[in-house]
Amino acid sequence: MTKLTYRFQEGKKEWKDLLGGKGANLCEMTNLDLPVPNGFIISTDACKNYLAQEEKTLSKGLIAEINFQVKELETLTNKSFGIGLNPLLVSVRSGAKYSMPGMMDTILNLGLNDETVYALAEITQNKDFAFQCYCRFIQMFADVVYNIPAENFGAIPTGTKEKSDWENIISNYQKIFARATGRKFPQDAFEQLQIAVEAVFSSWNNQRAKVYRRIHNISDNLGTAVTIQQMVFGNYSENSGTGVMFTRNPATGEKGVYGEYLLKAQGEDIVAGIKTPEPICTLQEKMPDVYAELIEIAMQLEKHYCDMQDVEFTIEAGKLYMLQTRNGKRTPQAAVAIAYDLMKEGVISEETLINRLDEEMIAQLMHPSFTNDAKKKAAIVRGLPASPGAAVGQVAFTAKAAKEMSDKGSQVILVRNETSPEDIEGMSVSEAIVTARGGMTSHAAVVARGMGVCCVVGCEDLQVDEEKGVANFTNGILKTGDFISVDGSSGRIYLGQLALNEAETSAVLEKVLKICDAHATMAVYGNAETPREIKEALLKGAKGIGLARTEHMFFQKERLKMMRELILADDRSRMDEALVYIKEKQKSDFRQMYQILGKLPCTIRLLDPPLHEFLPQDRSELRAIAKELNLNGQEVIAKVKSLAEVNPMLGLRGVRLGITCPEIYQMQVAAIMEAALEISAQEKITITPHIMIPLVGTVKEFRIVKDSCQEVINGLFEKTGTNLPFEIGTMIEIPRACLIADQLAAVADFFSFGTNDLTQLTYGYSRDDAHKFLPTYTHQEILPSDPFQHLDQEGVGKLMRFASENGKQEKESLSVGVCGEVGGDPASIAFIQTLPVDYVSCSPFRIPNARLACAKAAIANKKQLIKL
Known part of the structure; x- marks a missing residue:
């Protein structure tokens, strides 16, 4: 028969799967000879067996083991369970593999009954203490096992000033219990224990625990252990x-x-x-x-x-x-600081430092703070700064209200007297959590820190009436829906909406990320094209720009006007005039980019979207454009109609545009190279432009456009008498391009995977419409996740592996990058690490996450190679 219970002396810290985190650590502390009250653990296997049954009951074998362990505990403590002059009382606590503070259930003082309470009073010479413990036990037992709220029983008398009629109080408690449950309060200690164990097992599947696991990506299949431990009493005396x-x-x-x-x-x-x-x-x-x-x-x-x-x-x-x-649970700021300090103290290695952090922590560190001017405003209330950050939102006084407001699109701040585990769903959707009571280790503080949510607790000047939906403070009143601003770093709460600063990378985080860079084998680039975005990407540690989308440069009013002029021009001279104007603007853009980047690599993608995206479809708007451009309205409408496509994402765009309208790509290439030549001369550096041709599916179309670009570049070099190194490559985003990657590599200087389109074209899912069915697909587990957010390794990933391996085999010097949405996704990066890829590129705000993810992926890959 499989062993299901373990004394503290038998386990160790590595057995968390079997004994839960709490139990495994109690075993470890016991074996370190620390002062740990005796006890034993019922394993997670027992829980899983229990939950798998249709009729939930403890097996006879488990009951026999529990009874044996209790007898052993009686011997160790020299006490007796449920009888005798020196009663053994125990706590019954849940303990899963991963810490889930407050999510499951605990019962204290188990073993008290109408007889042992007098024995406890006699041996301690403290009747008030003994009966207070009995009251607590009845309350907790009723709450955990039968969901009877503790407040139904009323406050437990302190018994300090007036003599309490304890017998009558206990009798009333038992009557309340009997009315609510239809049964007498159990007097047999072994029966109490068996019922309590079943309740703790069942608490694994309570709603708050399920929500917590979903938020923290914890499996529902782990089950919980149960720790049975001799009670020691912090409420025993004044020096307890x-x-x-x-x-x-x-x-x-x-x-x-x-x-x-x-x-x-x-x-x-x-x-x-x-x-x-x-x-x-x-x-x-x-x-x-x-x-x-x-x-x-x-x-x-x-x-x-x-x-x-x-x-x-x-x-x-x-x-x-x-x-x-x-x-310990900690804020993202603390996690980074602690890991770095432990590394500097020689306690952990750099690899451990990297693996101890997670990308979500880094993302949370990018949260904003209030501006200095905003913080000059007087705070209405001040409490304890339990979890740093800054948040602005509308007040909700219940978890249910917070969820409902959030579902309607509101930014919510949950304000409570104190939170309880039942509030987890409301807490998870809140921008910040505020409580009138509680300290830095209260439920609100611990859970908020774990979720990276701004939190202030212990606001004693705040009187919250949750039923009425109001909260009074010294000079006013808060009502549901009022805006407040919460500073989790100072503990201050302000009325109204304060202005926020963008988050700044801390000095310690930057040191940690530099350590990450040293361990990573893939570089992290940024997807950016405006000066502000490029500066932000570099500030966050990008080693270059992996994707500059030229179409994003056309949407300023005057540029858009000239782009429309180019598209709608009715003669060659007007088209040339528009090209000259756009070229100068593009050249100015590229000059700014190269001035900021210097010699750092920058891959510029030539125009990718269909031309119709620059034009409105409404007839009245088209007539207005025609008037502005001095064109015939009917002819403009006809021209736009001729440009319309049944499926524009599969139509005239990318390389196809470069072939049918070569003047556009030629203009862009001239602008890129002229800007590079000018900045190279001005800054006395050598810039190497990287020009990317999108949506290539055949070698011949790539050759045609590349040759056209090369002709422009050669002409420019001949005209100026100068030259620069340059590269012309392609974006791999069509499945066919993956399959002929070796042929493309023979003529392309680099590859960059556009995973957004590659996923779209591999699955046949429209990126713009997939939201209509993907939630259903992921909910029904047709797909494990949204493939536009997390790379599909079985399909898209296989194509990428085939293309990168064959491309590198054909041309060893071929640079390969990934610049789609998944370039900043940690799970995707872990897979990309297994490919011959040189860099990933992502939005500026995701760059720190990607730097950490690349380091973790490289370490994991290295370990895997060592095993092989």
């Missing part, structure tokens, strides 16, 4: 308490312990944000010995795990117990 501590600041990454604790409280109090905790540094004054031991253990754990740790601890009557350690 509970806390959460990070070995580094989870918001900024700054080195040094960072956390909070509450005296005379249990762990759920601090995580739920019900009370505002004290900063961990004050524990040094109140309990210096405990503080010193805690710091020593925390540092030992960070060194052991080679990462920032998030530890949970309890102090019972002055004695420290460790309840959990895990790699």
Whole structure:
């Protein structure tokens, strides 16, 4: 029979698949001889077995193992479970492979009943403590197992000033439980335990856990382990308490312990944000010995795990117990800073640093901040800066309202007294999260940091009435739909919509990205053509421009007018006049590009779209254009009608335009080369223009257009008496071009994969219309994902492999790049790394992500080659 339960002494940290993250780390801490309360773990295999059954019940074998482990725990603790003068109480906690804070369920103080509560009161000489624990247990058991809200039972008396009638309180709690469930509160501790384990297993499939897994791309098939652990009591006495501590600041990454604790409280109090905790540094004054031991253990754990740790601890009557350690959730800023510092300290390697970061973190670092002028405005409320960033949006007071507002297109800020796991769907669609209560380790803070969402917690001057949909602050009131601005870096909240700055790359991030560049084997270029975009691409680390789309240069008013003049001209002289005008404008564009880029490579794509895209289709607009250009209205309408195509994306565009209207490409090539010659002479450098002919499907059409371009270039060199190196290549975006890549490579200087069109033409999906059915296809798993966002490796990827390998085989010097949308997608980059590709090119804002993705792909590929 397969073993389904493990004592803490039997496991280790590597067993997260089997024991869950929490359980595996408890085993590791136990084996490090740290003060961990005894316990055992029910494996994820048991959970998967349970969930696979039609009628959900624990197997007889599992029940027997659980009972055996409880007996072993009784022996270790010298306590008895459910009976006797020294009762054993346990916590029952979920623990999946990946940390899912607050998403599943926990039950504390299990083992109390109408008899053992008196035994606990007697042995502790503290009746208030014992009965408070019993009340907590009934509340949590009812909530987790039967979905009875804790507030149905009312607040638990503190018992500090007035003597509580505990017997009557417990009797009322049990009556509430019985009315809601139709059964008496279970008195048998083993029955309690069995029901609790089933509830924790079932919580794997609760709605909030499913939403969390979807947001964080966690598989639904992993299941959760269940940790059964001897209770230690932070609410036992005045010198007892509970806390959460990070070995580094989870918001900024700054080195040094960072956390909070509450005296005379249990762990759920601090995580739920019900009370505002004290900063961990004050524990040094109140309990210096405990503080010193805690710091020593925390540092030992960070060194052991080679990462920032998030530890949970309890102090019972002055004695420290460790309840959990895990790699701490952190903001993207902190993730970069911590990984870099650990690398500099020699704790981790550069490869580990790179693999420890993910591309989404880098993307989140590109988020904006408020302008300095905007921040001069007085804040209406201030709280704790739990997750940095800046956000502007409309207030919603419930998760449901946030989701509904977001679905309608609103930017939403969720404002709550405190969040709970049930709020996850509303939190996930919010630009920022604000809570009136809670600390830096509350549910809102932890989840927001994990999602990279701006968050401010503990806004004590904010009184939120969620039912009425209002929140009062010192000088006013917020209502649903009001605009506010949230600064997660300072904790300030402003009324109205503050102006935002574009995000700036931090010095540490730039150092990390330079390390990435050193490990990458593919370069990262930018897709850009305007001076602003090119500067932005270079600022973000682009090694050149992989795609400058000349059609994007024609949409200024005067240029568009002359482009229309060119298309609609009724005689050669007017056409030539338009070409001269456009050439000078294009030349000015290219001069600016080369001035910014200098010797860095820049691939300029000649005109690609169909000509009709420069013209309106409405007859009244066409008549207005005819009047503006002094042309006959009816003739213009007729000309536009003649240009219309049934399927323009497969019609007169790209290289076909270069053959049927060679004057356009000749004009563009002349502008490119004249600009390059002038800037080369001016800056005393050698620019190598890269001219790309799009949509090639046959060798002959490429030769015709290339020869035409070459003729213009040779004439220019002869006229000026100067020359420059240059390259003429093609965009590989037609399946046929992939299949004849060796023939094309014989005459082309470079290849650049246009994956947008290549995907469109391989699948036969219109890029402009695929949104109508792709969501259905991905939902029904007909396709694993949108192939325009994530490269289709089985089809498009095979064509790219065939083309790049055959092209390089024909011409070793052939440069090969990828400049479609997938050039900035990490999953696609991982595949592209396996091809003989020299660079990827993407939009400027995706360049930092791509730099990290290229480094990770190169490291992974290197490891794979070593294995082979």
